[in-house]
Amino acid sequence: MIECPSCGRRQQPLLICADCGSPLAATLDCFAALGMPRKLTIDLGALERRYHELSRMIHPDRFASSVARVRDASLRATATLTRSYRTLRDPVARGLYWLELNGEKLAENNKRVPPELAELVFEVQEQLAGMHDAPADSDAACELAAQVVARRSQLQATMDASRAELERNFVKWDQRPDEKMLTLELKAILSSIAYLRTLIRDVDRALENSKAA
Amino acid sequence: MARIFGIDLGTTNSLIAAMEDGAPRVIAVGGNHSALLPSVVAIAPDGAITVGECAIEMEPHLTVERDGRVSAIGFAGGQYGAVIRSVKRYMGLGGDEIAPEDRARYTFADLSGSVVRFQIGKRVLTPSQISAEILRALKDGAERALRAAGKDEKVERVVITVPAYFNDGQRQATKDAGRLAGLEVVRLVNEPTAASLAYGLNKRATGNVAVFDFGGGTFDISILSVKEGIFEVLATNGDTHLGGDDIDRVIVDWLLAELPDALKLDRHVWNSARMAAENAKKRLSDVAETPVAVDLLGHSIRKHLTRDALEKMAEPFLARALKRCELAVADAQLTPADIDAVVLVGGSTRMPLVRQRVAAMFHKEPLCSIDPDQVVALGAAVQASVLMGTQGDMLLLDVVPLSLGIETMGGVMERLIHRNTTIPTSVAEGFTTAVDNQTHVDIHVLQGERELAKDCRSLARFKLGPIQPQPAGVPRIEVTFLIDANGILNVNARDERTGREHSVDVKPSYGLTDDEIERMLEEAIDLGEQDLEERLLISYRNDAEQILGALRKQLGEFGALVDVGERGRMDEVVERLEAARTGTDRELIAKLVEELNEVTTPFAERIMDAAIKLALEKKSVEELS
CATH class of the missing domain: 2.60.34.10 (Substrate Binding Domain Of DNAk; Chain A, domain 1)
Structure with missing residues (x-):
């Protein structure tokens, strides 16, 4: 239960007081904060409309002349709202958050190469090492850099495909809520996306360095 | 509830605006009914403070008297008082973070602390305190203007704009400045976001807007999505040390290229050249070529600057700004083609080259129908009215940079x-x-x-x-x-x-x-006499060090211009000053600095003569060959 700083009514935690419409600094999960059903598939249009609607009601700009107590509630409620919106808007962040809600967490800085990516990763790393060793400005370095650029678009395409697959699976998982399988599959696909993301970042950094040199 | 005013605390100029009959309007606080208050603060040796146009007149510079003689006037810094411009470049920085090009401009009390401290006359002032003087001048000016219009209204609650790319420390320093000026800072608003509000872009169809804000000292690019009155910033990028000031500095280098280093760093010479450079740059937005002149003691530098040459000088800075734009567009997960409107803000966007490049990057003509000097202040007034609850349909969702x-x-x-x-x-x-x-x-x-x-x-x-x-x-x-x-x-x-x-x-x-701010608030009422003594001593010592160093350098370079008797008199004063400098008698240090100045003045004039002759000879040789 939470008490409204404006009218004093005690109520179920929400971001807005059911009585007077003032902001409430409630601790809520991302779905509850935005009043969205706890599902992996989300109607992004509805999500944005809801976010804008709630922002108009609780944003600190609306309470600039209120007493400190209400200003503080508005600040905290809006912080919860914006963080929830960002999490749910992005499919990968939403998937990771779903795992977290179910007591699972992707290992940070996962070094284990997802098996289906093994070959690709091996080739990229070989090229990056070659680029690192080749003398700057040499023909070999330029050629390798061109290869890495081509490889980068391949990585990006693989990543885009994984993200599309993630969203396709969201629909499937929502219809067949077999918790155990779902968690396993979700984890597998999210860790390969996370792995690709790190790899692309490494490639970008290597390309940036070779440009600087 | 008291009205909330919008303030643009700019690097070059500051403005204050408010909503009037449903539309934002700037309030005339400067001279000649101008809305622009130059962000220049003069502090006299006795601590008296002047802000705006009058402060510019007190900047150290060379001036041609009625009889044709050139003389050096203004507060030269340190114990002689100082004139601080572009104080925004120093906001929120630690002593060790001052950009190298900003270091020679003023005398600093201490470069090791967590805050920049200017040593000026009898006072040690932080950038927040100096900005507070600008805010106070805006407040007083606005109240005066309102009284003249028959309204007895106080300016107490304000919105202050800051560059979107300002970090936490720079934002805090701006808020501190407001507090020191006795204002309640209801909100800090990012400058490009404020500008988008001024354009009333919510009345347009839904779309993506890029705001290109190239001012005197800072550069910002913000990408916004506007939808039904909600202004949502998608990404922002920038550089808090990139602006028209940097271009002026390159023009000054070109203008003074033939002078020896010791003269280039002279604050009178440098400031005169800076003024000439800034004016030439502004003229070149309208004409293709312009004369630039600096009158030095007995001689003058006369050159011609073309728009082409200026554009070559500006190019590296513009390239840096455009690189930031690319990053911001990518961060917003858009491409330049997704941008529906581009807004230009800041005086530096008056340069035709800037307009061309921005148009080329986003494939569309940028909007510039609102005066780029006023648009931020007008937007601040709109945000002020949002905060007062009188613009029900608008809401700004900004980001952390x-x-x-x-x-x-x-x-x-x-x-x-x-x-x-x-x-x-x-x-x-x-x-x-x-x-x-x-x-x-x-x-x-x-x-x-x-x-x-x-x-x-x-x-x-x-x-x-x-x-x-x-x-x-x-x-x-x-x-x-x-x-x-x-x-x-x-x-x-x-x-x-x-x-x-x-x-x-x-x-x-x-x-x-917080304690330091409290202390400064008290200090503003009663200049704490106690550590004043100590600080004064340090500032006099710094002055002594500076003049001794400069003289050493000049003697090394132009020793041949001094005769034996003169050299003897100089050495004698130098010796006494060297001794006094380590002591605690600051009056004695001040007296000897003064004396040294006197005995070296003819020498300084001869150096100037010789340098200019040399420069002219070199030039004619070049022209002949």
Whole structure:
């Protein structure tokens, strides 16, 4: 239960007081904060409309002349709202958050190469090492850099495909809520996306360095 | 409820505006009914303060008298008083963070502290205090203008704009300035976002807007999505040390190229050249070629600057700005073709080259129907009315420009809040102890995009505790990092077991503490006499050091221009000053500095003569060959 700083009514935690419409600094999960059903598939249009609607009601700009107590509630409620919106808007962040809600967490800085990516990763790393060793400005370095650029678009395409697959699976998982399988599959696909993301970042950094040199 | 005013606290000019009959209007606070108050603050040797046009007249410069003689006038810095311009470049910086090109301009009391401190006459002032003088001048000017219009209204609550790319320390310093000026800063608003409000873009169809804000000292690019009155910033990027000032500096270098280094650094010469450079740059927005002249003692530098040459000088700075644009568009997950409208803000966007490049980048003609000098202040007034609840349909959702994180094992920066996250936002992080019976946990908060803590900017250090003695890893403390709607960090900590709030001992890495601000507020009423003595002594010593160093350099370069008797008189004063400098008699130091100035004046004039002759000869040789 939470008490409204404006009218004093005690109520179920929400971001807005059911009585007077003032902001409430409630601790809520991302779905509850935005009043969205706890599902992996989300109607992004509805999500944005809801976010804008709630922002108009609780944003600190609306309470600039209120007493400190209400200003503080508005600040905290809006912080919860914006963080929830960002999490749910992005499919990968939403998937990771779903795992977290179910007591699972992707290992940070996962070094284990997802098996289906093994070959690709091996080739990229070989090229990056070659680029690192080749003398700057040499023909070999330029050629390798061109290869890495081509490889980068391949990585990006693989990543885009994984993200599309993630969203396709969201629909499937929502219809067949077999918790155990779902968690396993979700984890597998999210860790390969996370792995690709790190790899692309490494490639970008290597390309940036070779440009600087 | 008192009206909220909008203030653009700019690098070059500052303005104040308010809503009048439903439309934002600037208030004439400058001379000649101008809305622009030059952000220039003069502090006389006795501590008297002047802001605006009148302060510019007190800048050290060379002037041609009626009889044709050139003389050096103005407050030369240090004990002679000083005139500070572009103080915004120093806001929120530590003494060791001043850009090299900004270092020679003024006398600083101390370059090791967490805050830049100017040494001026009898006072030591921080950038926040100097900005507070600008804010006070705006407040007084606006109240005067309102009275003249028959309205007895006080300016007490304000919105102040800041560059979108300002970090936490720079924002805090701006807020401090407001407090020191006796104003309630209801909100800090990002300049490009304010500009988009001034254009009333919500009345247009839904779309993406890029705001290109190239001012006197700072550059910002913000990408916004506008939909049914909601202005949502998608990404922002910028450089808080990139602006028209930098272009002026390159013109000055070109203008003074033939002078010896000792003369180039002379504040009178430099300022005169800077004024000439700025004016020439402005003229070249309308004409293709212009004469530029600086009158020096007995001679003058006369050159011609073409628009082509100016554009070559400006090119590297513009390239830096455009690179930032690319990054911002990419961060917004858009391409330039997705941008529906481009808005130009800031005086530097008057340069035709800037307009061409921006148009080429976004494939469309930028909007510039509102005066680029006024648009930010007008937008601030619109945001002020949003905060008063009189613009029901509008809402601004801005972002934090730089990532925020903490230092973890091995000096790595762990990002907790990513750049371009909508604010207000918060993140909770759990902390525990590493050894048995540990009573405190130290947390180092950082801001920046680099991987290593040492490459990011230190924001603050927190000490959590006291924690009850327990085995390592048992205490569970949850720390909430919250960035408010001003883009400023707030921290609080809670014991997860007891639910009790923990005290957080904050040590900002840069900037002023609350106690220091309190002290400054008191000081403003009564100039604390006590440590004044000590500071004065330091400032006189610094002056002595400066003049001795300059003389040494000049004697090395132009020793042949001094005759034996003159050299003897100089050496004698130098010797006495060297001795006095280590003592505590500041009156004596001041007297000897004065004396040394006197005996070296003919020498200085001869150097100037010789240098100019040399420069002219060299030029004619070049022309002949």
